[in-house]
Amino acid sequence: MMAEYILEMKDIVKSFYGVTVLRGVNFGVRPGEVHVLLGENGAGKSTLMKILSGVYKADSGDILIDGKKADVRDPAHSLALGIGMVYQELSLVPEVSVVENIWLGNLPAGKMKFIDWNGAKKRTKQIFDDLGVDIDVNRKTSSYDLGIQQLIEIFRVISKEVKIVILDEPTSSLTDVEVEKLFRTIRKLKKQGISFVYITHKLEEVFEIGDRVTVLRDGSTIGNTIETIEEATEDGLVRMMVGRTIDEQYPKISSVTPEAILEARGLSDGKNFFDVSFTLHKGEVLGVAGLVGSGRSNLARALFGLRRLTDGEITYRGERYAPKNPSRAIENRFGLITKDRKDGLLLHMPIRTNICISKKEGLVKGGFCLRANEKEEAEKYMRLLNIDANSSSRKVRDLSGGNQQKVAVARWICNGTKLFIMDEPTRGVDVGARVEVYNLINEITGNGGAVLMISSDMPELLGISDNIMVMKRGRVTAMLESGECTQELILEKAAGSEMK
């Protein structure tokens, strides 16, 4: 008889440096189900899953696979037990080809133990074809956008013979069209009896793909596992996660004025975006919609001086502006939050250094950096953004994903930034903290700043932007007023015939 659970975790306890982060968690996964694991930033979701994948060892508790006790020694052992994990942070090697990444450490050996590259390529192509994704297996991985890289990472795990796939925020860099591809894949594999543990902060996904739901708060499960998704409501899940209701998920205060801060005319980088024109007004949030490959992240990088423009003109506060390099941008009170937070953070440094790094005025006196001030300043923002850490000297590396993102936001706010370029600002940020980020956006625009907000999260885009610019394959296809705009209209302008 098949066991009811293919996987059980019983009474799992884990602490780091004396701080308990999992307090006796029970968790069971059935064959062929998508089990959603929800919880605020820092609730312990990734830690629980890393225990399963052999990255961490539990202080106590049992793991049962197919009813048999398993002592997961390390990630390789976990994989051998049939557990595949896609981590929250990407782990691809950017400099090698897609096919090498897929088969890394798992190459099919041909005769005489030579690596069978042709076989590997064929199988990879087959996997992509089956799933209906257009990825060239020979291309260098880094030449693909983060969203595609995230898909590659997922396929790498799925291509192995696994019974349970753990997806830790798999859609945080994906747009709706890619999410649909991923969901199609999940549904297909479910039919073959493969189980999924699915971690997300996007509640609409829970209802679309989830079968059962478990909520973690502060290292403990809240209530019992919700046995059928029909029993759940969005409000109910939020209450379980954060312990209170959130009245307004998108608390937008419009401060837009007719005065232009930045005018872009005919911008091109000759490769990823072409002839892009828009005006960003004082107090405005201009949302940017588009699919993976629409060129919007490269546009953001070019505005900040991280990519060269080959064409076009920018007027900033009434004067011609050439975005030569990031230091110039920072001097001019530009701020950039990139999609990949590893880009911008000093992971091995304390929170306070990360927050205060670009703010030296007021903290430096007679050549000394005033550490006390730095601490005070950092703590102010930690409170404001509800950054979950007991001390500002904690290393950013040890924070949960969402809390790292909050540190990335805090640093610019702290620097008095006037023109904020945000690429997926709430990537991996939980429902409660998202509201805090939106409140900060309101504060920036209320003080005469402006925000260019790239987002793949449709409700966010519609809820927070004043206007929405839609891009498709590097070109602007629509400029819409968000009040008169719908998700369908945006998708149509962003994807058109590519939706099927």
Ligand SMILES: Nc1ncnc2c1ncn2[C@@H]1O[C@H](COP(=O)(O)OP(=O)(O)OP(=O)(O)O)[C@@H](O)[C@H]1O
């Ligand atoms: N290696 C580590 N050293 C010290 N503390 C850690 C370590 N890994 C995680 N923690 C702490 O354990 C707690 C749970 O973190 P975890 O990453 O599991 O949260 P999460 O639920 O995945 O959050 P998020 O939604 O932000 O990804 C957090 O307080 C985090 O700071």
Ligand SMILES: [Mg+2]
């Ligand atoms: Mg996590």
